Each structure stands twice: as structure tokens, then as C-alpha cells.
Amino acid sequence: MSSSTKIAIRLFCVLVAIWLVAPTLVIVPMSFTNKQSFAFPPTGLSLRWYEAFFTNPAWFGSFINSFKIAAIVAVVATAIGTAAAIGLERVKSRATGVIRAILLAPMIVPGVVLATGIYAVFLEQRLVGSYLGYIVAHAMLALPFVLITVGANLAVFDPRLETAASSLGANRLTVFRTVTMPLILPGMLSGMLFAFVTSLDEVVVALFITSPQLRTLPVQVYTSITKDADPTVAAVGTLIFAITTTVIVAGLVLGPKAKRMFQ
């Protein structure tokens, strides 16, 4: 390839990278503005929107709600999804292809259509604005991610290890606890992380099944954006960005170290 083409490709990719990253970076300076407006760049600096986030119950309360729901959803979806992934790997039936397609469907079905149906069912069952409602809906949406990550681990898992363990007298629970689970743990953990983030971030279904009493953070962000110019949104975004960056950088730095420690 000629060097001018190479340079052109590189320049183009830099532009794409800016497109991807810039919106995220814009919210950081925005969050330190001292005025109640979205004028950019901000004319003065203050921490008042961070204070607003932690002191206003509408913001901090919805954050706590989201966190609780996401934590439960992560556990529930990982348990159900791991079991299903193992089952799908073992069952010998022509139906498994269909079942796998059904279990992955929540990724494809348009969010608003799902939300409409869930809203109708929840109205009937009095689940609108309840913890149980959010957990059921979000666990369903998170299930495909667990299925995919655990499935990827199971695809390279040697089932003879299980046979060996049970031939040595281990019962099924012991086999799972001591042989299967340690080997598929990376998949389970990344599935759990995906499930957590899916629930924490989910807004379309949440907008339908929300109630003034139990509101999640994305719904609070959405209503705030549509109602008034409140830079607290930017403060929330910056906080989330800082937390995830810390977690990911820590993972990148500590991951190899932890691995070496175990070896």
C-alpha cells in the first residue's frame, strides 16, 4: 500500500476515534460549570452540581435504587444464564437451536415493543414501579450477555474433566463447584459485569414501568434532560465515567499482576 493511502487511512481513523470519544469528554468540563445552563465552554467553575447530586434525594435516591436493582439483576441473571448455558451445551436435541435463538432474542427485539408489552403485563399484575418488576425485566434483558460469555467459555471446556471427577466419586454438585465453575468463572464474571451494566444503563423499559416512588438513575437523567437545563446530569456522567475508568485501569494494571501471583 502506498504511504499516502496509509496516512489517509490513519487520519480518517483519528477522526472516527474523536467522534467516538469526544461526547464523553465534553461532559467533564460541563459538570464544573457555575451556571444553570448548558453553555459550553463554561464561564466559571464550581462544584455545586456534584453537591446537588449527593444532597438532592431525587438524584441520589435514584442512584441507590439503580445500584440495588443492578446488583440483584447481576446475581439473578448470572445464575439463570449460567445454568441455561450449561444445559444448552449438554442437551442433545434439535430444539436447542430454537431455544438458543429465543434466549438471545431480547438483544434483537426492539426495546419499545418489549417495553410496551411489559408495561401492559405489569399494569395487570400491579408490578409497575416495583423492585420485582425492574428485576424481572432487567434480568430478561441481561440474560443474553451471560449466555454468550459463559457459552464462549464452555465451548473450549473439556467435558472429560467432569467425567473424570465424577468417576472419582464426586457428586454433581461437587463436580460443578470444584471442576466446572473454576474453569468457566471468567465467563461468569464478565457476564455478571455485563448484566450489571445492562441494568444500570437500561432506560427504555424503565421509562414505561417507572413510578414517582421508585425511579432509576437513567429515568431521572432522562426526565431531567427533557424538563430543564440541569448540569447535575453532567456531574453524574463524570462520576460514572471516573468510576468505570478506575475499574478498567485497575483491571488492566492489576490483572496481569494477579495472574502472575497465582502462577
Add this chain to the structure above:
Amino acid sequence: MKYANITVPKPFKSGGSGSEAFAQVLRSQWLLIAPALALLAVAMVYPLAKVVFSSFSQPEAGFHNYVWFFSTPVNLAVLQRTFTVAACVTMVCLVCSYPYAYLMTAVGPRTRLLLLICVLVPFWVSGVIRTFAWIIILQDSGLINKALGMVGLGPVRLIRTPLGVAIGMIQVLLPFAIMPLYAVMRGIDLRLVQAAQSLGATPACSFVQVYLPLSLPGVFGAGTLVFILALGFYITPVLLGGPSSSMISNLIQQQILSMLNWGTGGAMGVILLVSTFGFLALVSPIMRKRYQTTGGSR
């Protein structure tokens, strides 16, 4: 490696054939799948069935909701806009992500990590907040218009236009195009391109004849995924668009939450659902054929 038949617990011999069959079910691996299926039945299948049912039964039984949808010009305009925006977004996503994914395969591990981080950063902040960031950038007195003003160009109306919606949607959907493309391109043996060039092919010719066909499964996969996701987009059109750029998802929300029209909202939902799965059914045979002719991908 089918091993369901060699997992150890031996069938215990007790009870009649009925309880024996029940015990068989209990021991079988189907039990592991049952909770997932139950969850899907409660939270997806039943709700979707309710949407379909209400579209044919509310306020009275019949096809009138569909007749109304297809005989109202506004609805058809929105449906057409949904498809147009989704198609444009898909095209731009593919054009932007193809060189990007290629570069990821061609550079050293450090640059690759940097490029990968740029793809993943959007996922670090929630979708609603990202759309909020686009409001700051695209608004009439926003970043882009200020930059244009500095070089003496008049303000451009971006927010509350289909163009603004598309700019925001593309940013959200780019990672979904880059990742499948990268996965396929990583598996392409670059020595094939070298071989073509050593036999006298120009760089352009070796790209069109060798590299492009090998990467097509990735293009189809990425395009399908992005198009389907774009069809159902909801948050970005609401926050970045105006009434003149609303998509079918927004109409559905309006019908259900503001107007409580379960019948018409349900009918629109069914139309969106059928469009999505119809498109999937349409392209999956083509994709399967592609995979066969190009020898698939890793």
C-alpha cells in the same frame, strides 16, 4: 463431545413408569434451561403476545388498527423516515468502521489497545448521558456552531433535525459495526494479499479481488446488526430530534403513554417487530451463502 449420556448418576430403580419419566426429566439437563425459559416466557413472550393481541382487539376486534396505520400519511412518513435513517446510519457506520477495523489489525499491540479503548469508551458512560453530551455539542449555541462561527460560517441547525439524530445514532452504533468487522478481519491471512501482489496485482486490485471478498462476512454481520438496532432506536431520536425527525419507536411511546391507545400502539409495535425479524429472515440466507463461498471466518 456429546456427553449427556455419560454424566454419572445412574438411573435409580423405583416407582412406576410415570414417576420414572418424571425422574428422567428431573435428572436431565433440561432442568438447567427451565429457569431461563420461564423468565423469557414471563418477561418477553407473554408481553409480546399481549402487544400482538391488543393490536387486533383494542378497542374492538379486527384489523382496523392496521388499516388506520397504513391509510394515515403521517404514519407512513414516519415509517419511511425510520427506514431511511436506519439505512443511512448503517451505510455511514460501515464506511467509518471498515478502515478503523482494518487499522486495528494492521498496527502494533499498543496502538491496537488505544484504538480498542476509543471503541469502548462510549460504553463507559450510560447511553442517556452520551445523548445529553450530544445536545451540548449540537445545540444552536453548541460546540460545533461556535467552531463554525469562528471560521465565519453561519450557524447550522443540527439539533431537532434528522441529521443531528443520525450523528448521535452513528456514534452509539459505531462500536457494534467495528467489533464484528474486526473479528472477521483478524482472521484474514494477509499473506493472501501479498501473494496476489507478487503475482502482479496492483494494491487496489488485490484489495478488491482478495481482501474485500474475505471481509464481506464481517460487513454483512455488522451491517445487519447496526440496521436492526437502528430501526428500534428510541432515546436518541427523542432527545436530539424534534417532531419532524421522530421515528416509529417514538410514535409507539406516544400512542401508549400519552394517548393510552393500546390498539394503535400495539399495531405499530407489531409492524416494527415484523420489520426487524423480516429483515433478519431476508438477509440470513445471503449471509449463510457468503460464509460458504468465502470459506467463512474465524
